[in-house]
Each structure stands twice: as structure tokens, then as C-alpha cells.
Amino acid sequence: MARSLRAHLLRLLLPPIAALLAVGAVVAYYPSIEPATEAYDQALFDIGIALGAHVRVGDLEGKQGYAFELPSAVEQVLRTDRYDTIYYRILSPAGFHIAGETELPVHEGASGPYDAVFKGQRVHVVSVRSPCGPATCLVLVAETSVKRSRLMREILLSSLLPQMLLAAATLVIVWFGVKRGLGPLESLSEEIKERSPRDLRPIDAAAAPEETRPLLVALNGLLEQVAEASRNQQRFLANAAHQLRTPLAGLQAHTELALSQPASDAVRAQLEQVRQATIRTARLANQLLALARAEPGARRDPARVNLKSVVEAEADAWVHQALARDVDLGFELEGAPVEGDAFLLREALANLVHNAIEYSSRGGRVTVRTGARNGHAFAEVEDDGPGIPPAERARVLERFYRVPGTSGTGSGLGLAIVREIASGHGAGIELGEGAGARGCRVAITFPRG
Amino acid sequence: MRLLIVEDDAPLASGLRRILEAEGHAVDVTSRGEDAVSAASSERFDLVILDIGLPQMDGFEVLRRFRAASSGRGAPMQVLVLTARDAVDDRVRGLDLGADDYMVKPFAMPELTARVRALLRRSQAHGGPRIVHGPLALDTVARRAFLRNEPLELAAREWAVLEVLLAKVEKIVSKEAIIQAVAGWGDDLSPNAIEVYVSRLRAKLEPAGIRIRTVRGFGYMLEEFKG
Numbered sequence: 001m002a003r004s005l006r007a008h009l010l011r012l013l014l015p016p017i018a019a020l021l022a023v024g025a026v027v028a029y030y031p032s033i034e035p036a037t038e039a040y041d042q043a044l045f046d047i048g049i050a051l052g053a054h055v056r057v058g059d060l061e062g063k064q065g066y067a068f069e070l071p072s073a074v075e076q077v078l079r080t081d082r083y084d085t086i087y088y089r090i091l092s093p094a095g096f097h098i099a100g101e102t103e104l105p106v107h108e109g110a111s112g113p114y115d116a117v118f119k120g121q122r123v124h125v126v127s128v129r130s131p132c133g134p135a136t137c138l139v140l141v142a143e144t145s146v147k148r149s150r151l152m153r154e155i156l157l158s159s160l161l162p163q164m165l166l167a168a169a170t171l172v173i174v175w176f177g178v179k180r181g182l183g184p185l186e187s188l189s190e191e192i193k194e195r196s197p198r199d200l201r202p203i204d205a206a207a208a209p210e211e212t213r214p215l216l217v218a219l220n221g222l223l224e225q226v227a228e229a230s231r232n233q234q235r236f237l238a239n240a241a242h243q244l245r246t247p248l249a250g251l252q253a254h255t256e257l258a259l260s261q262p263a264s265d266a267v268r269a270q271l272e273q274v275r276q277a278t279i280r281t282a283r284l285a286n287q288l289l290a291l292a293r294a295e296p297g298a299r300r301d302p303a304r305v306n307l308k309s310v311v312e313a314e315a316d317a318w319v320h321q322a323l324a325r326d327v328d329l330g331f332e333l334e335g336a337p338v339e340g341d342a343f344l345l346r347e348a349l350a351n352l353v354h355n356a357i358e359y360s361s362r363g364g365r366v367t368v369r370t371g372a373r374n375g376h377a378f379a380e381v382e383d384d385g386p387g388i389p390p391a392e393r394a395r396v397l398e399r400f401y402r403v404p405g406t407s408g409t410g411s412g413l414g415l416a417i418v419r420e421i422a423s424g425h426g427a428g429i430e431l432g433e434g435a436g437a438r439g440c441r442v443a444i445t446f447p448r449g
Numbered sequence: 450m451r452l453l454i455v456e457d458d459a460p461l462a463s464g465l466r467r468i469l470e471a472e473g474h475a476v477d478v479t480s481r482g483e484d485a486v487s488a489a490s491s492e493r494f495d496l497v498i499l500d501i502g503l504p505q506m507d508g509f510e511v512l513r514r515f516r517a518a519s520s521g522r523g524a525p526m527q528v529l530v531l532t533a534r535d536a537v538d539d540r541v542r543g544l545d546l547g548a549d550d551y552m553v554k555p556f557a558m559p560e561l562t563a564r565v566r567a568l569l570r571r572s573q574a575h576g577g578p579r580i581v582h583g584p585l586a587l588d589t590v591a592r593r594a595f596l597r598n599e600p601l602e603l604a605a606r607e608w609a610v611l612e613v614l615l616a617k618v619e620k621i622v623s624k625e626a627i628i629q630a631v632a633g634w635g636d637d638l639s640p641n642a643i644e645v646y647v648s649r650l651r652a653k654l655e656p657a658g659i660r661i662r663t664v665r666g667f668g669y670m671l672e673e674f675k676g
Contacts, residue, residue, distance in 0.1 A: 238534055241533055241534055242502050242533035242534060243533075244533075245533035245553075245554040245555055246458045246461060246502070246533050246554055247458065247460070247461075248554070248555040249458075249461050249531075249533070249554035249555035249556065250458055250460035250461035250464055251460075251555075252555045252556070252557065252558070253460075253461055253464025253465055253468060253558055254460065254464045256468070256557070256558040256559075257464055257467050257468055257471075257558070260468075260471065278555070279557075282555045312623065312667075315621055315623075315664070315667055316620055316621045319621050319664055319667075319670070320560070320619075323662075328665065329664070329665070330664065330665025330666045330667070331664070331665065331666035331667045332666050333666065333667075367665070367666070
């Protein structure tokens with residue numbers, strides 16, 4: 001299942017960011033709420049002092065008596081508050097009610113302002129000790145909390161909004177940052193994508209981001225295993241080639257030696273059969289090895305190869321094969337540089353030349369060409385033999401398929417090898433007729449270099 | 450001629466020995482590279498047939514020691530390398546180390562004997578003042594040619610082309626290779642000019658049974674003289 005690293009990262013980041021947001025809000029809220037409420041408290045305190053100043057003390061039958069008259073200036077102040085209602089209560093030093101709201105609760109021992117419920121409303125109460133003769137009266141000033149709540153809301157909002165914007169910005173940065181941060185990973189995957197399947201060199205971990213190293217180390221481990229398997233296969237093929245060819249060479253030597261000695265015609269005929277079988281077996285062994293070599297796992301690193309040079313290096317051997325069958329083998333060679341495996345390319349061309357010579361009649365003509373057409377390097381072999389009927393052309397490229405009724409001793413592997421090698425080089429094969437609509441022409445055309 | 454076969458596969462070694470003895474050579478066989486090195490240091494062989502895939506000391510190492518020990522006196526020992534491996538690099542490496550020719554197993558015996566003859570001929574020609582090819586003899590010191598013991602007139606360039614072909618009897622030689630070998634003469638030579646020299650050589654040599662085959666689009670091959 002494909003999981004988005006970005007979504008995963010956001011899911012991981014969201015709860016801590018929300019928690020930080022909450023903490024941030026609290027941290028910003030309290031320091032700013034205190035001075036604001038202190039100002040309100042101070043106003044209430046001022047009212048309390050003003051009220052306390054208007055308590056009059058008189059002597060009544062040896063007892064202290066108190067009178068209070070609300071000064072109009074103070075009343076004005078109490079009435080002018082647009083949002084909140086302000087209540088007051090004045091108590092004598094003995095705790096008797098002098099004036100104001102009798103129900104306003106007194107919190108004995110409260111040192112500072114306190115909250116209380118009055119007339120079903122939350123009120124904030126400030127107590128002021130005001131001198132009343134020799135003693136002090138208690139003035140309570142209470143205010144409903146409309147202004148305060150509003151202030152708190154505003155402060156909360158003004159501190160939360162930037163926090164939320166910050167959080168949103170963080171998430172956006174994470175979203176795009178992850179994409180950017182994963183950039184090196186993307187270029188890494190591009191590099192892997194563009195690699196040739198034959199390129200089993202380890203990926204350079206030094207240039208890759210630190211975090212991807214474990215992945216690269218694992219990947220390089222796998223590449224190394226594949227490369228090792230490929231090396232094993234190549235070693236096996238080299239050994240198999242040696243183990244097969246040496247006894248075949250011995251068999252061929254002794255058969256030809258026996259043929260060179262006096263013997264009856266019947267024995268000679270049988271020896272000749274053995275010799276032919278040996279040659280066929282040797283050729284088959286070569287072809288099977290070539291086919292195995294062309295398998296992707298056994299391929300080697302491509303190198304710059306000029307098909308012209310490949311042909312020139314083999315020309316002598318091929319000319320002698322052709323002369324043995326009285327075939328005129330000729331060349332039309334122009335430079336044809338390709339990327340590939342020289343051994344396999346030689347094998348492909350050798351198979352084409354061998355087929356052409358094999359299926360030519362005595363005195364036939366075979367021509368090997370290399371060069372470039374429209375920027376594509378090519379190699380082709382043309383003969384003037386019987387050719388391949390159009391209906392058979394697709395099938396002759398299959399392994400072990402032989403055109404019905406053909407003579408010769410082929411295994412039907414030659415063209416399959418050519419096809420295998422060509423496709424391994426990204427090259428195409430074209431089967432057609434030779435010049436003058438006679439014979440056969442097989443061309444291998446390589447991708448633009 | 451004295452030949453040494455270095456091959457660890459006994460049936461193949463014995464087959465090769467009998468075929469080469471039938472050709473009239475004196476043949477020794479060893480299956481170990483070390484023995485081959487010591488044999489070649491104490492005795493003189495005209496040609497060694499050397500298998501690359503030997504146990505312990507492999508053919509490349511044997512070849513390297515042969516070449517390191519070669520005194521430079523007399524005709525050099527020819528080395529024909531045999532291999533069952535098919536890597537192109539092996540051939541290049543073998544030739545780089547000083548192999549004179551190279552054959553991949555398995556091979557047809559007539560081809561082997563032809564190559565052996567060519568190498569021995571080369572070894573004789575090398576250093577010697579006289580190159581012989583059937584009825585043709587070249588005195589390289591006096592720069593005089595004889596056909597059936599009669600003096601043969603050869604122009605300087607005909608002589609040069611013939612020398613190149615004689616160095617590689619039964620091997621195809623490209624026109625470029627001929628031009629390069631003859632180019633010491635200073636001026637440019639076109640492939641057409643080579644054709645002219647070859648046709649003149651043919652006119653002079655073919656009556657004596659010496660044939661120069663044309664390899665279409667490639668070059669020429671001086672065929673082995675078959676009498």
C-alpha cells in the first residue's frame with residue numbers, strides 16, 4: 001500500500017502543534033490579562049475610596065452612629081458605565097450595614113479582589129478599608145463582568161490568531177518542505193530508473209542524503225548479490241565452454257586422424273559421419289554458450305565497438321569457411337560504431353555469415369556490409385541462395401525452428417541467437433530478399449549512437 | 450621441425466601429436482606449463498602449440514615467460530595459442546603477450562596443420578635472407594627474385610606488395626594493410642594502385658601456379674602453393 005510520507009508527517013506533527021498552540025495561547029494570555037484587570041480593579045478601588053470618604057460618623061447615645069449620602073459625582077460615575085452595573089455596600093467597623101446593596105456578599109479575610117455571585121450574576125468585588133472615626137469601615141464595590149469578559153475574549157483572540165496563523169504556516173511549510181526535502185530521493189529514483197539493467201555498480205551513497213543511506217546500503221547489497229550471481233554465471237559459462245570444447249577438439253582430432261589412415265570405404269563413411277556429428281556438436285555447443293551469454297544476467301558492461309573492426313577481425317576465418325564451400329565471400333565495410341559486447345556482436349555476425357555460406361550453393365555470393373544509414377549503425381549479410389519465404393520469416397527467429405524442407409545441418413539456433421543478441425543491444429532485425437529479389441538479406445540495425 | 454605441444458587434455462594432445470608427426474615434425478608433449486617453460490629454456494623448438502587453460506601455471510603465464518626468456522638470437526620460437534575460452538579479451542591478451550597465432554577449440558585438423566605450416570614458414574623467413582614459396586624465391590638481401598630458378602623482374606612496389614603477401618600466406622591481407630606496409634615510399638597510394646600492382650604480380654606469378662586470390666571489398670590472399 002502506498003503511504004504518503006507527507007500525510008504521515010502531517011499526521012504526526014498536527015497533535016504537537018495543536019498542543020503548542022494551546023500552551024502558547026495560555027502563556028500569552030495571562031501576562032496580558034493581569035495589567036488589564038488591574039486597571040479595572042483600580043477604578044473600582046477609586047470608587048470605593050470616594051464612597052468611603054462620604055461616610056459620616058456621629059455620636060449617638062454614647063454609641064457611634066454612621067450616615068452615608070451618595071454624592072452625585074460618584075453616582076454619576078456609577079451610572080455612566082455603559083456595559084457593567086456597579087454595586088456597592090458600606091459596612092460599619094462592627095459589620096453593620098450602613099448603605100448600598102445588603103445582599104452583596106462579604107468575604108472575610110479576602111486580601112484582594114474576589115469574584116462572587118450577586119443577583120444571579122457573576123460580579124467582581126473590591127474591598128476598601130475606609131477610615132470611619134477612630135475605626136475603619138468596609139466599602140465593597142462590585143462590578144458585573146461584561147467588560148472583563150469582553151476584554152479577556154479580545155486578549156485571548158488577539159493572542160490566539162497569530163498563533164493559529166503560525167500553526168497554519170508551519171503546516172504549509174511542512175507540506176512543501178517535505179516535497180523539497182524529498183527532492184534528493186526523487187533524483188535518486190530517477191538515477192535508478194535510468195540505469196541500464198546491466199549496470200550493477202553500487203549507487204554512490206556519498207552524494208545521497210544521510211537519511212537515505214540505509215536504503216542505499218541495502219540496495220547496493222542487493223546489487224552486489226545480483227552482480228555476484230552474474231559473475232558466477234559468466235564463470236560457469238567460461239568453464240562450461242572449456243569443459244565442452246576441449247574433449248570435442250580431441251574427438252575431432254582423432255576422427256580426422258583415423259580418416260587419414262587406410263580403411264575400408266564402409267569404415268571411412270562411418271568415420272565421416274562421426275566427424276560431421278562432432279562438427280555439429282561443437283557448433284551447437286558454441287551456439288548454446290552464446291545464447292546463454294546473451295541472457296541478461298550473463299551480459300557484460302557495454303563498450304564502444306566498431307562493427308567494421310569486428311568483421312575485419314573475423315574476415316580471415318570466414319573467408320576460409322567460404323572457400324571450403326566454394327562460396328565467394330565479399331565485404332562492403334564502412335565504420336559502424338555501436339555500444340555493446342564485442343564477443344556477442346561477433347557471435348551474431350558469425351551466425352549470419354555461417355548461415356549465408358551454409359545455404360548458398362557452390363559458386364554463390366555472400367556479402368557482409370557494415371555502416372550507418374540515417375545515423376543508425378547497421379550490419380547485414382546478403383546471399384544469393386534460396387532465401388526465406390515471407391511466411392517463414394517471423395518463425396525462423398524462434399529457437400530450434402527450421403524452414404521445412406531445408407537441407408544443411410543447422411540446429412535452428414543461429415537466427416534465434418542473432419535475435420537475442422540484437423534485442424540485448426536494442427537493435428532490430430530485418431529479414432528480406434537480396435539484390436534482384438534473390439536470396440536472403442538479414443540486417444541488424446542499431447539504435448542511434 | 451621441432452614442435453612442442455603444451456596441452457593437459459591427453460586425448461587431444463595425443464591426437465595433435467600424431468597429426469603433426471604425420472606431417473613430418475618431431476613432436477614433444479607436456480601437460481604442465483612449468484615443464485614447458487623449462488623445456489623451452491634448455492632446448493630449441495621451432496613452434497610451440499600452447500593451451501591457455503592449463504592447470505596451475507596457465508598458458509598466458511607460460512607465454513610471458515617464453516617471451517621474457519627469448520634471447521633474440523636466431524629465428525624466434527613461434528607460438529600458436531589454443532583456447533577453449535571464447536572471450537575476445539583472451540585473444541587480444543594472447544596476441545599482446547606475443548602469440549603468433551590463435552585458434553579456438555574445437556578446430557578442424559586441416560586448419561591447424563595449415564596454420565602450423567604458415568607459422569613455420571614465417572619462422573624460416575624471419576631473419577633469413579631467403580623467402581621461398583613453391584617455385585618462387587626472394588633474396589631479401591640482394592633484393593632479387595627468382596621464379597623456377599629464373600630471375601624475375603619486379604618493380605620496387607611490386608616487390609613490396611609481394612613481401613607483405615608472402616608474410617601472410619593463406620591469410621587475407623586488407624588493402625589498407627598493404628598500403629600501410631608500402632607507404633614508407635613517401636607518396637600517397639590509392640587502393641586502385643594496389644590493384645594494379647597485384648594484377649601485374651598475378652601476370653608474372655600465375656603461370657608458375659602461384660595464385661593471389663581477391664577477397665571482394667577487403668584485400669588479397671596469397672594461396673598456399675599446392676604444386
